Amino acid sequence: xxxxxxxxxxxxxxxxxxxxxxxxxxxxxxxxxxxxxxxxxxxxxxxxxxxxxxxxxxxxxxxxxxxxxxxxxxxxxxxxxxxxxxxxxxxxxxxxxxxxxxxxxxxxxxxxxxxxxxxxxxxxxxxxxxxxxxxxxxxxxxxxxxxxxxxxxxxxxxxxxxxxxxxxxxxxxxxxxxxxxxxxxxxxxxxxxxxxxxxxxxxxxxxxxxxxxxxxxxxxxxxxxxxxxxxxxxxxxxxxxxxxxxxxxxxx
Amino acid sequence: xxxxxxxxxxxxxxxxxxxxxxxxxxxxxxxxxxxxxxxxxxxxxxxxxxxxxxxxxxxxxxxxxxxxxxxxxxxxxxxxxxxxxxxxxxxxxxxxxxxxxxxxxxxxxxxxxxxxxxxxxxxxxxxxxxxxxxxxxxxxxxxxxxxxxxxxxxxxxxxxxxx
Numbered sequence: 001x002x003x004x005x006x007x008x009x010x011x012x013x014x015x016x017x018x019x020x021x022x023x024x025x026x027x028x029x030x031x032x033x034x035x036x037x038x039x040x041x042x043x044x045x046x047x048x049x050x051x052x053x054x055x056x057x058x059x060x061x062x063x064x065x066x067x068x069x070x071x072x073x074x075x076x077x078x079x080x081x082x083x084x085x086x087x088x089x090x091x092x093x094x095x096x097x098x099x100x101x102x103x104x105x106x107x108x109x110x111x112x113x114x115x116x117x118x119x120x121x122x123x124x125x126x127x128x129x130x131x132x133x134x135x136x137x138x139x140x141x142x143x144x145x146x147x148x149x150x151x152x153x154x155x156x157x158x159x160x161x162x163x164x165x166x167x168x169x170x171x172x173x174x175x176x177x178x179x180x181x182x183x184x185x186x187x188x189x190x191x192x193x194x195x196x197x198x199x200x201x202x203x204x205x206x207x208x209x210x211x212x213x214x215x216x217x218x219x220x221x222x223x224x225x226x227x228x229x230x231x232x233x234x235x236x237x238x239x240x241x242x243x244x245x246x247x248x249x250x251x252x
Numbered sequence: 253x254x255x256x257x258x259x260x261x262x263x264x265x266x267x268x269x270x271x272x273x274x275x276x277x278x279x280x281x282x283x284x285x286x287x288x289x290x291x292x293x294x295x296x297x298x299x300x301x302x303x304x305x306x307x308x309x310x311x312x313x314x315x316x317x318x319x320x321x322x323x324x325x326x327x328x329x330x331x332x333x334x335x336x337x338x339x340x341x342x343x344x345x346x347x348x349x350x351x352x353x354x355x356x357x358x359x360x361x362x363x364x365x366x367x368x369x370x371x372x373x374x375x376x377x378x379x380x381x382x383x384x385x386x387x388x389x390x391x392x393x394x395x396x397x398x399x400x401x402x403x404x405x406x407x408x409x410x411x412x413x414x415x
Contacts, residue, residue, distance in 0.1 A: 119399055140401075142403040247388070247400050250371075250400045
């Protein structure tokens with residue numbers, strides 16, 4: 001009788017141990033890959049360095065993945081030459097499938113000028129990059145991928161809600177050695193390629209919308225970084241050329 | 253007593269087996285048993301990741317461009333639908349001329365050709381630039397287009413006859 005009871009008790013204990021270990025180690029396995037400090041360290045180094053630059057210019061090649069109504073996936077390309085002067089001046093010349101225009105922001109006004117049609121639209125703008133990009137996106141309806149790196153507090157913004165971060169490998173973009181990083185947060189994955197050495201600059205940036213089945217991405221390749229460009233304030237203020245017609249932004 | 257020892261031995265062995273199994277699951281590069289166990293672990297993570305994707309909500313500035321492009325193409329699609337609907341209406345109106353309301357609609361469209369509010373990225377052929385009180389329009393066979401930026405795209409929006 002006693003042995004029977006003992007046997008039952010041992011069986012119950014053994015079962016409990018088995019069940020517990022299964023639960024505990026499933027959890028451990030699931031949580032093992034998380035935010036790798038090696039990846040966040042490189043990202044922080046890059047954003048700190050970009051934030052420390054008073055002025056810079058860069059060439060960006062922006063590829064927007066899109067799907068036609070026919071179901072075919074296509075790329076829309078826009079290249080831009082961006083010149084930035086902190087705290088609040090920006091000029092971007094864009095040419096490509098979608099656009100042929102110059103964007104001016106001098107801390108007071110923003111202007112979009114289309115040279116081929118000789119038309120422009122001007123709006124009073126907020127006086128910080130942060131507010132200006134927000135205004136661009138929310139009120140005028142256009143996003144600028146590079147803005148993610150321009151914000152003074154770029155690092156906490158990029159790291160917001162990040163659940164997974166890792167260094168993928170060493171890589172090479174346009175012949176420059178760099179670290180390939182991957183970050184993930186709900187709905188969005190982003191990859192950054194940061195150059196090695198004393199100037200940790202972003203060379204490539206891919207943002208993937210993981211909330212849609214097609215996993216569409218916006219790819220930006222950055223080249224010709226100049227961290228000490230010759231910059232004059234007049235570059236950022238738009239003066240309408242002769243015969244230019246003023247038009248407006250459609251409400252968004 | 254002998255039975256008790258037997259049972260405890262079995263229990264201890266069972267527990268030891270479980271413990272011994274655990275490092276196998278965690279270490280990927282162990283040659284024995286590792287293939288099956290590692291792939292199972294990845295499968296679990298994969299499912300988790302996929303589930304997260306499905307339930308995810310898009311937030312943050314990083315998605316701005318992607319969302320904007322999707323919206324832009326939606327708007328284009330909507331504009332195209334409007335045009336198609338307008339063409340259908342015109343056809344229906346000219347064929348039937350049944351109700352008075354429909355006749356009015358047809359009359360309104362006959363004067364402008366394309367419904368007011370339609371947005372296109374390229375102008376139809378044969379447009380003439382017209383300037384009315386400092387504002388530039390394109391006169392395209394009786395339909396007047398006003399140039400504007402929609403986001404960062406140059407577009408042409410159909411407006412009421414400004415003349």
